Every structure is written in structure tokens, then in C-alpha cells.
Amino acid sequence: MQNIEFTLNGSQIEVSIDPRESLLHMLRNRLGVFGPKEGCGKGECGACTVLVEHNAVNACIFPAGKVDGLEVVTIEGLQQGEHLHPIQQAFIDTGAVQCGFCTPGMILSAKDLLDHHHKPSRQEIRRAISGNICRCTGYSKIIDAIEYASKDVSKS
Amino acid sequence: MKKQAYQVIGKSLPRSDAYDKVTGKARYTVDVEVPGMLHAKVLRSPYPHAKVVRIDVDRAKSLPGVAGIVTWENTPRVLFNATSTHTQSPPPFEAVKDQYIFDNKVRYVGDEVAAVAATSPEIAEEAIRLIKVDYKILPAVMTVEEAEETSAPRIHEDKNNSNMIGSPIENNMGDIQEGFKCSAHTVECTYTFPVQKQCQLEPQAALAMKAEDGRMMVYSTTQAPHPTRKILSDIFSLPMNQIRVANPPYVGGAFGVRIGFSAKAEPIAVALALLTEKPVKIVYSRDEDFIASETRHAGTIRVKLGFSDDGIIQAADVESRMNGGAYASWSVDVNGAINSRALTIYRIPHLHFHGYSVYTNTTLAGAARGFGAPAPTYAMEMTVDKAARTLNMDPIAFRLKNIIQVGDAWSAPFPCRSTGLKECMERGKKRIGWDDFSKKSYDSNHPRYLRGVGMAVGNHISSAFPFQTDYTGANVYVLPDGSVQVETALVEMGTGVKTTLGQIAAEVLGVPMESVWVKIGDTDSSYDIGGQASRSLYAGGSAVKKAAEAVREQILAYVALKQDCTVDNLDLRDGWIWVHNEKAMPFSEMTQDADYHNVQFSRLEKHKTDNALSWHAHFARIKIDTWTGKIFVEKLVAAHDMGKAINPQIVEGVIEGGVSMGIGYALSEEITYDHHGKQIQDSYHKYMLPTSMDYGEIEPIIVEAHEPSGPFGARGIGENSVAAVAPAIMCAVRNLLGIDVTELPLTPERLLKQIALNK
Numbered sequence: 020m021q022n023i024e025f026t027l028n029g030s031q032i033e034v035s036i037d038p039r040e041s042l043l044h045m046l047r048n049r050l051g052v053f054g055p056k057e058g059c060g061k062g063e064c065g066a067c068t069v070l071v072e073h074n075a076v077n078a079c080i081f082p083a084g085k086v087d088g089l090e091v092v093t094i095e096g097l098q099q100g101e102h103l104h105p106i107q108q109a110f111i112d113t114g115a116v117q118c119g120f121c122t123p124g125m126i127l128s129a130k131d132l133l134d135h136h137h138k139p140s141r142q143e144i145r146r147a148i149s150g151n152i153c154r155c156t157g158y159s160k161i162i163d164a165i166e167y168a169s170k171d172v173s174k175s
Numbered sequence: 176m177k178k179q180a181y182q183v184i185g186k187s188l189p190r191s192d193a194y195d196k197v198t199g200k201a202r203y204t205v206d207v208e209v210p211g212m213l214h215a216k217v218l219r220s221p222y223p224h225a226k227v228v229r230i231d232v233d234r235a236k237s238l239p240g241v242a243g244i245v246t247w248e249n250t251p252r253v254l255f256n257a258t259s260t261h262t263q264s265p266p267p268f269e270a271v272k273d274q275y276i277f278d279n280k281v282r283y284v285g286d287e288v289a290a291v292a293a294t295s296p297e298i299a300e301e302a303i304r305l306i307k308v309d310y311k312i313l314p315a316v317m318t319v320e321e322a323e324e325t326s327a328p329r330i331h332e333d334k335n336n337s338n339m340i341g342s343p344i345e346n347n348m349g350d351i352q353e354g355f356k357c358s359a360h361t362v363e364c365t366y367t368f369p370v371q372k373q374c375q376l377e378p379q380a381a382l383a384m385k386a387e388d389g390r391m392m393v394y395s396t397t398q399a400p401h402p403t404r405k406i407l408s409d410i411f412s413l414p415m416n417q418i419r420v421a422n423p424p425y426v427g428g429a430f431g432v433r434i435g436f437s438a439k440a441e442p443i444a445v446a447l448a449l450l451t452e453k454p455v456k457i458v459y460s461r462d463e464d465f466i467a468s469e470t471r472h473a474g475t476i477r478v479k480l481g482f483s484d485d486g487i488i489q490a491a492d493v494e495s496r497m498n499g500g501a502y503a504s505w506s507v508d509v510n511g512a513i514n515s516r517a518l519t520i521y522r523i524p525h526l527h528f529h530g531y532s533v534y535t536n537t538t539l540a541g542a543a544r545g546f547g548a549p550a551p552t553y554a555m556e557m558t559v560d561k562a563a564r565t566l567n568m569d570p571i572a573f574r575l576k577n578i579i580q581v582g583d584a585w586s587a588p589f590p591c592r593s594t595g596l597k598e599c600m601e602r603g604k605k606r607i608g609w610d611d612f613s614k615k616s617y618d619s620n621h622p623r624y625l626r627g628v629g630m631a632v633g634n635h636i637s638s639a640f641p642f643q644t645d646y647t648g649a650n651v652y653v654l655p656d657g658s659v660q661v662e663t664a665l666v667e668m669g670t671g672v673k674t675t676l677g678q679i680a681a682e683v684l685g686v687p688m689e690s691v692w693v694k695i696g697d698t699d700s701s702y703d704i705g706g707q708a709s710r711s712l713y714a715g716g717s718a719v720k721k722a723a724e725a726v727r728e729q730i731l732a733y734v735a736l737k738q739d740c741t742v743d744n745l746d747l748r749d750g751w752i753w754v755h756n757e758k759a760m761p762f763s764e765m766t767q768d769a770d771y772h773n774v775q776f777s778r779l780e781k782h783k784t785d786n787a788l789s790w791h792a793h794f795a796r797i798k799i800d801t802w803t804g805k806i807f808v809e810k811l812v813a814a815h816d817m818g819k820a821i822n823p824q825i826v827e828g829v830i831e832g833g834v835s836m837g838i839g840y841a842l843s844e845e846i847t848y849d850h851h852g853k854q855i856q857d858s859y860h861k862y863m864l865p866t867s868m869d870y871g872e873i874e875p876i877i878v879e880a881h882e883p884s885g886p887f888g889a890r891g892i893g894e895n896s897v898a899a900v901a902p903a904i905m906c907a908v909r910n911l912l913g914i915d916v917t918e919l920p921l922t923p924e925r926l927l928k929q930i931a932l933n934k
């Protein structure tokens with residue numbers, strides 16, 4: 020076991036981990052953070068996407084030990100008190116949520132995109148979420164949501 | 176009192192589950208944890224067909240942390256069918272029960288041999304590796320052809336003396352010989368279909384434990400809690416009321432893969448929980464989900480169509496042979512659906528259908544979104560398109576001459592009371608720009624690219640009636656503070672039923688959506704057969720509407736007495752009681768008052784068992800790269816008539832999702848087996864699921880032909896948009912290249928081969 024310290028959704032965390040375990044395993048099994056989902060456990064579906072230092076990563080294949088000293092944001096950390104992040108609100112408004120299992124990962128991939136790119140085209144949005152599988156929506160309304168949010172995000 | 180426009184019906188209100196889902200608060204079975212819980216893993220067969228001669232669990236048992244091991248030797252020898260349909264098949268339909276939790280024979284690679292419960296998933300995994308099994312390998316059959324040979328090994332020795340699953344489905348109307356005699360033209364073709372996987376994002380999972388109230392509590396990913404409870408009750412000889420099955424409350428997609436058991440997650444968890452007297456959780460890995468949970472049926476369909484010079488269909492002869500895999504699951508029923516999807520779109524005076532499924536040593540095939548529909552819709556629509564071409568007729572004009580109209584005789588066991596198919600065709604045709612694109616066109620900049628359009632139509636059911644018991648109970652009650660509770664056992668697996676059922680109750684009771692709470696996915700609710708057959712809104716919505724209407728009557732009668740007026744002078748709207756068209760008091764004040772007077776407003780209702788078909792027309796605009804064989808769907812217009820759209824935004828979303836699955840079915844998705852009988856595509860990476868980059872825009876069109884039997888005129892929509900995608904695309908391919916695509920999916924390799932053959 021090894022001790023690491025990192026920032027999770029704004030709070031300082033100390034946790035002891037098995038050096039072989041994944042970030043997803045640590046979040047779900049040690050810290051009870053269930054927003055990130057496991058759809059495949061092999062880096063193939065994006066359901067486990069979280070932000071490490073503002074970049075989207077597949078937590079299921081990201082070594083937990085690597086977040087030592089870094090900043091991690093999961094879907095739970097997006098909301099400011101009562102206020103949803105504009106991307107979360109856009110997902111609700113445009114009907115981009117169905118079963119919701121891909122949603123946390125989708126929203127964080129979208130956040131990575133919009134943090135780095137204020138006015139993405141639909142094609143750029145498609146590329147940004149191409150590692151996130153959604154079987155329910157056919158992606159249309161997810162792309163709409165991100166496009167819609169990009170207007171809001173760039174305003175604020 | 177003057178009829179008001181709807182307040183909430185027909186409005187794209189935000190989904191009531193969306194907040195939970197965008198904030199990460201939504202809980203799924205995989206997220207449920209209880210103190211002292213054990214984790215289970217399954218040992219699966221590496222062989223497609225073998226006898227289990229001996230299982231040695233000694234080493235596994237002595238591994239520290241292992242709490243219990245189950246095999247065929249210490250679990251109930253009760254046969255079952257893991258799906259809801261064979262749990263409650265009304266006569267004359269006969270249940271085919273051919274599965275045990277574990278058997279002393281394995282019938283496909285992935286079949287369950289044993290399961291271990293341990294203090295961690297890692298220990299359970301290690302214990303699995305320590306179990307030693309001696310197998311006697313038997314010859315395996317992987318295809319329908321192999322399974323049908325007289326010398327083929329029997330996969331279920333006790334069933335018949337062939338590998339046929341149950342009995343074939345037959346359907347006759349008119350006189351088929353006569354029909355072809357009076358046909359000036361006939362076209363005939365056989366089509367081959369692949370195995371498709373549902374690929375819901377949440378893997379199969381269950382958690383079983385003795386609850387505080389002494390009952391067996393099972394959290395599960397099932398899309399049919401009551402039928403799941405029934406099968407568990409049969410296996411473990413527990414009264415149904417001593418088992419509770421519930422989603423916690425969400426299900427991460429389903430698409431037919433768990434109408435009943437989630438593969439075998441529930442019975443394995445229960446068996447281990449009983450053995451260890453501890454809570455046991457089991458979550459399948461993605462590759463287990465691929466190899467050991469149901470798929471769509473692969474198979475072949477032959478269609479022969481007879482029609483007159485003026486393009487009137489006279490006769491249709493359809494034959495289907497499906498690969499059912501190792502266990503029956505839905506394999507009898509699927510041919511009923513194939514019959515129905517192929518033969519209820521057009522007026523066909525003389526028709527014949529014969530269809531059956533056979534056992535093979537492949538992963539069992541079951542229900543998949545658009546149950547039974549993609550294959551027959553493809554076979555029929557490709558044949559109809561060909562018939563139109565034979566006569567040099569526009570395929571839309573040909574179809575318009577033949578489509579079913581209200582009141583027509585057809586072979587479905589319920590009447591056609593509404594259809595908006597014509598409007599779907601007309602609006603879709605306009606939106607895609609049919610007249611501009613129907614001629615073959617080269618991309619002017621790159622002659623290597625071809626661009627063109629194709630179309631196809633289809634229909635789908637709105638409930639399982641009369642093929643299966645189909646009923647739903649809904650409880651509606653108004654609480655003293657004016658909030659409304661609706662209870663059903665329907666499942667929120669993404670289709671929006673938690674929201675739309677709430678809209679129905681809110682509309683009837685004249686209260687805002689926020690004051691309605693809908694309980695879902697729990698057997699501690701009235702009986703219901705679950706989220707399947709596109710029935711949740713049609714059947715569940717009817718039950719909720721009926722119950723809410725009864726409650727409304729109770730309220731109006733109470734207020735009329737209080738206000739000393741007749742109910743005709745009253746209304747419930749916007750959360751207010753209206754008397755003589757004036758706001759008299761808030762709804763909550765009235766309910767508080769009723770409470771003081773010992774009056775409660777509540778009702779349990781059941782929908783009137785019925786069925787109706789929804790209709791659709793799809794138009795695909797595609798671009799073919801003749802060098803690489805790649806087809807890109809630039810636009811897919813999906814015009815759907817589902818009667819009243821209770822929530823148009825939800826309807827659109829559901830249509831788009833189905834179209835996406837249809838594009839995968841047409842162009843890329845396929846499971847094949849290696850020569851050891853093992854699935855080759857057992858991960859998302861190997862199985863070519865459409866990503867956000869793989870097609871252009873999907874444009875849904877909503878057509879609303881009022882359905883008299885549905886709530887507010889609504890029919891089903893959940894599964895409808897998968898089937899007519901592939902034929903729309905392949906009619907465009909035929910248009911552009913003159914190629915008849917008889918095998919799906921049309922991968923770039925297959926298309927290049929076809930192009931070469933055609934030269």
C-alpha cells in the first residue's frame with residue numbers, strides 16, 4: 020500500500036492505495052465516489068471519464084498513484100452549490116440524457132473541450148466525444164447540448 | 176365546461192431523472208453497496224459443447240476470503256427460461272424451459288459452470304482460477320445448417336429429437352398458390368443477418384440479500400422486475416411475496432438484454448446469498464456481458480412477393496430460420512415477431528409464413544431493441560423496392576398503393592385503428608429532398624464518391640398482447656399536502672417513462688409536474704410485465720391515466736359537495752381548484768381539508784389489455800467511397816407516427832438512439848465465432864459500435880395519428896427506429912451501384928467485393 024494526497028473536487032484528500040489500482044477503482048471502491056461509471060474497464064467506452072489537471076482521462080486505465088499531488092474533478096465536482104454547470108444544464112435542456120450511464124463521462128469530455136476551445140464546430144464536438152460511447156441517444160442531442168453550452172460558457 | 180388545451184401533454188418538459196443523472200447522483204445496480212457484502216465471480220466454460228465430468232473446488236474453498244462456491248451440485252435443479260415471456264405464456268403458447276442456474280453440461284463458450292463469493296472481487300477471481308473442472312468435449316454446431324443435419328449432436332437431448340427450439344410459427348391468410356397465380360410478376364430473394372449485441376452501457380449486475388423485513392431483496396439491472404421475481408420464486412421455492420426485486424432506481428440501458436434475468440446475475444447472487452447468509456453482489460465484466468448475455472438473432476429470411484402489372488401486391492411467402500444459440504430464451508417468439516413485422520405493413524390478400532429457430536453452440540439469442548424487426552423489415556423492404564423497380568415505378572408510389580389503411584384486414588390479432596404512414600412518407604420525402612437526390616449523382620469534385628438516397632418503411636407494436644400476458648397496474652394517490660404519488664413497476668432504463676407517466680398524471684389532475692413523483696422499477700408495486708415491447712407508455716400510461724381519472728372524479732365529487740355545485744362547474748388546473756371558471760382554492764388546500772375529514776383520494780387501476788402498431792418511414796442520404804468501400808450516412812430522416820407525442824423531446828431522443836443502432840446493424844456491427852467456438856468480438860473495441868464520428872445528422876419527424884386505444888392517443892415508440900435504417904441505406908446502395916445487398920452488415924470489405932463482382 021502507498022499513501023497519496025491529491026485534490027478531489029476542491030477538497031484535499033489523503034488515501035492509501037494499492038500501487039496497481041486504477042483511479043476509477045480508487046474513486047469508486049475506496050472513496051465512494053460513484054459518479055464515474057465503469058462500462059468496460061479497458062479504456063474503450065469513456066463512461067469512467069474524469070478530469071486530471073483539467074484534462075479528460077479514462078479513469079479505468081489511469082493509475083491511481085499518478086494523481087498524487089494533482090487535481091482531480093469528477094462529475095460530483097462540477098456543480099457550484101445549487102448552480103449546475105452550464106454543460107449540465109444544457110444536457111437537461113436539450114434532452115441529451117437517457118439512461119444516464121454515459122452522461123458523467125460525456126459531460127466531463129465536453130468540459131475538457133470547452134475549457135480549451137470556446138467555439139467548437141459540430142465536427143470538433145463529435146471528435147471530442149468520439150471516445151465516449153452512448154448507446155441510447157445516437158449522440159444528436161449530446162452534440163446539441165455541447166454546442167448550446169459552448170454559447171453559455173463563452174458568455175460567462 | 177369548455178375543453179382546455181393540454182397543460183403538460185405534448186410539451187417537451189425536462190426529464191424528471193435528468194438532474195440526478197447530470198450531477199452523478201443517479202444510482203444504478205453497479206453502485207449499490209451494503210455493509211458486509213461479498214463479491215461474486217463466475218467460472219465459464221471454455222468449450223462450446225461439453226459434459227462437466229467433475230468439479231474440484233477444494234483449493235478454491237480454502238483460499239482465505241472465499242465464503243461460498245456454487246455449482247450444479249449444490250443449486251436447485253429447476254428448469255427455467257430466463258425471459259419474461261416464458262414465465263407467463265398464456266395458452267396456447269407453450270413455455271420452453273431449458274436452463275438451470277448451472278448444469279452438468281455446457282452448451283456455449285461462456286456458459287456458467289460455477290460461481291464464487293468472496294470478500295473482494297479479486298479474491299473471487301483468484302478462486303475461480305483454482306477450481307478444476309474435467310470436461311468431456313462434445314462435437315459442437317455453430318450454424319443453423321450444421322445444427323439441422325440429421326447427424327448433428329443434440330444440444331438439449333431431452334427436447335424433441337432435433338435441435339429445433341419449441342415449435343415453428345405458421346401463418347396463413349387467403350390462398351398462397353392462388354395469390355401467385357394471379358400475380359403477373361414475382362420477385363424472390365434470401366437475406367442473411369448477423370448477430371447484433373445490445374451493448375447497453377451498464378453491465379449485467381445484481382445484489383441479493385436478506386432484507387431487514389426478512390424477505391430476499393434483489394437489486395438488479397432487470398427491465399422486468401415482476402417476471403424476474405416470478406422466475407426466482409420458481410427456482411428457489413420461495414413465495415413471490417417473500418422476494419423483492421428492484422432497480423435502485425435506474426438501469427443503465429437495456430435494449431431487450433434483460434427482460435427477465437440479467438443473464439444469470441440474479442439467480443447466482445441469490446444462490447450465493449442463501450449459501451453464505453451474506454449480501455452478495457455480482458457485476459459482469461464487459462467481455463462476460465458480450466459472451467454470456469443474450470444477443471439479437473442471426474439467421475436468414477426468404478421472401479417471395481407476387482404483384483400485378485399495376486403494382487398491387489397479391490401474395491407474399493416468407494420463411495425465416497433463426498439461430499437461437501444455446502438456450503431458447505425468446506427464440507420461439509422471435510418468429511412470431513418476424514411474421515408480424517414482415518406481413519402487417521402492406522395489404523396482402525394471400526400470404527404464408529413459416530419460421531423457426533434452432534439451437535446451436537453459440538451465445539443464446541434473445542430480445543434486442545426492435546424485437547424481431549430489423550431482419551424481416553430488411554427482407555420485405557428490399558423486396559418491395561425491387562418489385563417497384565421491376566415495374567419502373569417510384570418505390571414511394573408503389574408503397575402508397577399497398578400500405579395498410581385503417582380497417583383493412585391483416586394478419587395481426589388486433590385491428591388497425593390508426594396509421595400515419597402515408598404522412599410519414601410524404602414528409603420524409605420532402606425533408607430528404609427525394610426528387611433532387613433520387614438520380615445517381617457523382618460528387619462533382621471527386622468522381623470516386625457517389626451520393627444518393629433510399630427509403631424504407633416499417634411498423635412496431637405497442638405492447639406484448641396477445642403474445643404474452645400483458646398487464647400493468649398503476650397506483651395513483653394524492654397525499655394530504657397535495658403532492659401526488661404514482662406507483663408502477665415499469666423501468667426507467669433511459670426511455671423517459673418516469674417523466675412521461677408523471678406528465679399523464681399531472682395533466683389529468685391539473686397539478687404541476689413538480690408535485691408528481693413516480694415510483695418505478697420495484698416489485699413492491701402492482702404487477703406489471705416490465706419495460707419491453709415498446710409498451711411502457713402505451714400500457715403503463717393507460718393504467719396511470721385511468722387511475723388518475725378515477726382520482727380526479729373522487730376529488731371533483733368531494734369539492735362539488737363542499738361548494739354545493741355540480742361537478743360540471745368544476746375544473747382542476749395549474750394546481751388550483753376552479754369553480755365556475757374562477758380560481759377557488761389551491762389544490763393543496765383542498766387536499767388538506769379532505770384529510771381533516773378522513774377523505775383520501777387514491778386508486779389502483781389496470782390498463783385494458785390491447786395493442787396497436789406505430790408506423791415510420793426512413794430516408795437515408797448516403798455517400799459511397801467507391802475506392803475504400805466505405806459508406807457514410809450523411810443524413811437520416813426518420814419520420815415516425817407514434818400517435819400523440821406525450822413529450823416530443825423524449826420521443827425524438829428515442830428515435831435518434833434507435834436510428835444509431837440501425838446504422839450499426841447496417842454497416843458495422845457483427846459478432847462472429849472463431850474455430851474454437853469463441854466469440855471474436857467480445858469488447859467494445861472489437862465490436863464496431865457507432866461513435867459520434869460515424870454518421871452525419873439524424874432528423875426525426877413526429878407524425879401524430881390519433882390512436883383511440885392509447886393514452887391521449889399515444890402508441891409505442893421505444894424500439895421503432897432501428898429496423899427501417901438498413902433497408903433505407905441499402906436501397907440507396909442499389910440505386911447507386913445496382914447491387915443487391917443480401918448480407919448484413921455491409922462492411923467496406925463486403926462492398927468492395929460486391930463492386931468487383933459486379934464489374
Ligand code: FES
Nearest residue numbers: 060063064065079
Ligand atoms: S470504463 Fe473506462 S473506458 Fe470504459
Ligand code: FES
Nearest residue numbers: 118121153154155
Ligand atoms: S444515455 Fe444511455 S448510454 Fe448514453
